[in-house]
Amino acid sequence: xxxxxxxxxxxxETATFIEKHTFGCLGDPAGYEECLFQTPEGxxxxxxxxxxxxxxxxxxxxxxxxxxxxxxxxxx
Numbered sequence: 001x002x003x004x005x006x007x008x009x010x011x012x013e014t015a016t017f018i019e020k021h022t023f024g025c026l027g028d029p030a031g032y033e034e035c036l037f038q039t040p041e042g043x044x045x046x047x048x049x050x051x052x053x054x055x056x057x058x059x060x061x062x063x064x065x066x067x068x069x070x071x072x073x074x075x076x
Contacts, residue, residue: 001047001059002061003060004024004059005061006063007022008041008043009039009061010037010039010043010045010062011039012026012035012037012047013047014039014040015037015038015039016024016037016038016040016046017035017036018026018036018037018038019027019035019036019039019073020033020035020036021034021072021075023024023050024050024051024054025045027051027052028051029037029052029053030041030050030051030053030054031050031054031067032049032050032051032054032055032056033049033050033065034046034047034048034056034072035047035048036064036069036072036073042062042066043063044046044063044066044068045061045062045063045064045065046062046064047059047060047061048061048062050060066071066074
């Protein structure tokens with residue numbers, strides 16, 4: 001998936017995958033996943049997708065500040 005945010009391109013095809021967090025079970029309408037990526041320029045983003053009753057009912061890309069990466073990895 002590719003998305004332009006603030007004139008910067010975030011693309012799961014060209015970025016480096018780092019880690020994935022999954023919440024819920026397969027088929028759970030409230031379940032979702034967050035995948036952390038880093039762009040070649042060093043920016044971080046989350047690719048998110050989930051069930052219809054989840055926090056992410058449609059796939060999306062969300063920017064993540066470098067200062068928030070450690071918190072995300074620790075589940076905070």
